[in-house]
Amino acid sequence: MKDFSLEVLQQIDNYVMGTLSAVEKTQFETAIASDVELQKEVEFQQDLIEQLNNREAIRIKSHLNTVPVSTTPALLSTKWLIGYAAVGLIGVGAFLYNTYTEFDNNPNKEAVSHDLTIDHKNYYENQDIVTAADEAEVTSEEVAVNNPSNTLDVAEANIEEGNEIASNNISSDVQAPGFVDMNDTDDQGVSTDNQAPEISNELKAKNENRGLDVELDWERGKKRGTLRYRFANEKLFMYNITPEMMPYTIYEKKTHFGNEYYIEIKKRFYRLDQTQTVKTEMEEVTNPSLIEDLKK
Amino acid sequence: MSDEKILEMIDKGDELALEVLYKKYYRMMVNLIIRNNGTEEDAKDIFQDALVVFWQKASSKELVLTSKISTYLYSVCQNLWRKELVRKKRMSSEETEQIAHPEFDRNERIRLLNECIDSLGETCQKVLRYYYFDKLSMNEIAKRMGFSNSDTAKTKKYKCKKDLDKKVKSIYAKSDFFD
Numbered sequence: 001m002k003d004f005s006l007e008v009l010q011q012i013d014n015y016v017m018g019t020l021s022a023v024e025k026t027q028f029e030t031a032i033a034s035d036v037e038l039q040k041e042v043e044f045q046q047d048l049i050e051q052l053n054n055r056e057a058i059r060i061k062s063h064l065n066t067v068p069v070s071t072t073p074a075l076l077s078t079k080w081l082i083g084y085a086a087v088g089l090i091g092v093g094a095f096l097y098n099t100y101t102e103f104d105n106n107p108n109k110e111a112v113s114h115d116l117t118i119d120h121k122n123y124y125e126n127q128d129i130v131t132a133a134d135e136a137e138v139t140s141e142e143v144a145v146n147n148p149s150n151t152l153d154v155a156e157a158n159i160e161e162g163n164e165i166a167s168n169n170i171s172s173d174v175q176a177p178g179f180v181d182m183n184d185t186d187d188q189g190v191s192t193d194n195q196a197p198e199i200s201n202e203l204k205a206k207n208e209n210r211g212l213d214v215e216l217d218w219e220r221g222k223k224r225g226t227l228r229y230r231f232a233n234e235k236l237f238m239y240n241i242t243p244e245m246m247p248y249t250i251y252e253k254k255t256h257f258g259n260e261y262y263i264e265i266k267k268r269f270y271r272l273d274q275t276q277t278v279k280t281e282m283e284e285v286t287n288p289s290l291i292e293d294l295k296k
Numbered sequence: 297m298s299d300e301k302i303l304e305m306i307d308k309g310d311e312l313a314l315e316v317l318y319k320k321y322y323r324m325m326v327n328l329i330i331r332n333n334g335t336e337e338d339a340k341d342i343f344q345d346a347l348v349v350f351w352q353k354a355s356s357k358e359l360v361l362t363s364k365i366s367t368y369l370y371s372v373c374q375n376l377w378r379k380e381l382v383r384k385k386r387m388s389s390e391e392t393e394q395i396a397h398p399e400f401d402r403n404e405r406i407r408l409l410n411e412c413i414d415s416l417g418e419t420c421q422k423v424l425r426y427y428y429f430d431k432l433s434m435n436e437i438a439k440r441m442g443f444s445n446s447d448t449a450k451t452k453k454y455k456c457k458k459d460l461d462k463k464v465k466s467i468y469a470k471s472d473f474f475d
Binding site for chain 2: 006009017044047048049051052053054055056057060061063064065067068069
């Protein structure tokens with residue numbers, strides 16, 4: 001290949017970088033058209049400069065990928081919504097508040113702290129919802145679209161004003177969800193598949209700023225099931241928790257990058273991933289020091 | 297952090313500015329992309345690309361902001377995503393077989409180019425980056441690199457580039473990429 005003068009090389013640079021004036025550009029292109037060597041050199045430089053730039057872009061992008069971002073989902077995608085409707089899921093359970101929430105197998109057992117008292121109310125409430133939902137023949141769409149906000153209201157009311165008001169809310173919101181036996185979920189999903197209707201634009205709009213649904217499979221021994229949860233308004237809604245799975249404990253861990261949430265089910269810990277948008281197996285936490293930390 | 301402060305940081309070549317913007321507007325852009333049939337992964341990719349564009353335009357002083365940075369980034373994301381949707385649509389309607397072979401050549405070429413760039417000294421890599429990617433003036437490059445003046449920067453850039461050209465061309469000569 002031919003060697004070019006400093007001037008020509010500079011001109012090639014300017015041409016490739018798009019800093020030539022319109023007149024200069026036309027002149028240069030005329031020159032390229034009549035000089036094969038120059039044309040080759042321009043192509044070579046285009047390639048090289050593009051790569052110099054690409055690798056910088058890649059470097060910056062891969063650095064940004066390591067930056068922790070606030071990923072509390074603020075939007076519920078319609079894909080998920082429809083997916084949910086199709087599964088025919090009913091069930092909304094607990095939510096998280098400040099520290100951690102603990103549920104007990106025996107709802108009659110006295111709570112040991114104020115926090116636990118509140119959570120026991122939720123537990124009862126959920127039992128009520130099961131009945132309400134069974135009686136109301138809830139369509140899957142209603143569950144997916146309407147319930148999170150209802151449950152949120154119920155939960156908040158429960159905290160602020162006690163069980164009685166919460167119960168009223170439940171009775172007026174018959175479409176409130178309940179627990180589904182995890183082991184039966186698939187069967188139920190099939191039976192309600194066809195009921196998933198189109199979601200209206202209005203409902204879609206209502207779902208903005210709502211949490212994203214996350215569905216996780218779990219397996220313990222011979223038992224398998226699906227745990228569904230949703231983060232919305234900084235609260236956690238559990239779906240599809242069976243009474244059989246109780247007690248479960250949700251832990252909140254304050255970290256430098258924001259809060260992390262973990263669930264303990266039968267002495268096993270799982271990370272509740274707020275960034276998750278696809279269905280994957282539940283990630284079990286095995287780091288002993290993290291578990292120790294959570295138990296504190 | 298104010299927009300002025302962000303621009304000041306970019307002016308100094310402080311990439312922390314990008315981190316700040318990325319964190320601050322992450323949800324905004326994710327919502328934008330998800331609302332328009334994308335995923336969070338798409339959103340990350342598009343928003344990062346938008347930040348790269350913003351960085352280049354701001355550091356080269358090519359950008360005259362008439363709006364808030366967030367508004368600018370939002371519209372860049374919108375445009376990039378629109379293009380991406382068109383590209384995806386076109387890709388799905390095209391035969392993919394034809395591009396398989398050139399794609400391989402291209403990847404190999406990129407690998408070789410990267411090797412050559414990596415083999416340059418750190419100073420050369422920086423000077424070339426400042427010149428081609430950040431599109432800094434020779435004065436600015438001299439300032440950042442601690443050279444005595446813009447002529448030194450110009451000479452250095454020329455030497456580094458010549459060195460790189462030589463390395464790449466000799467590798468190309470050995471293979472049949474460049475005939």
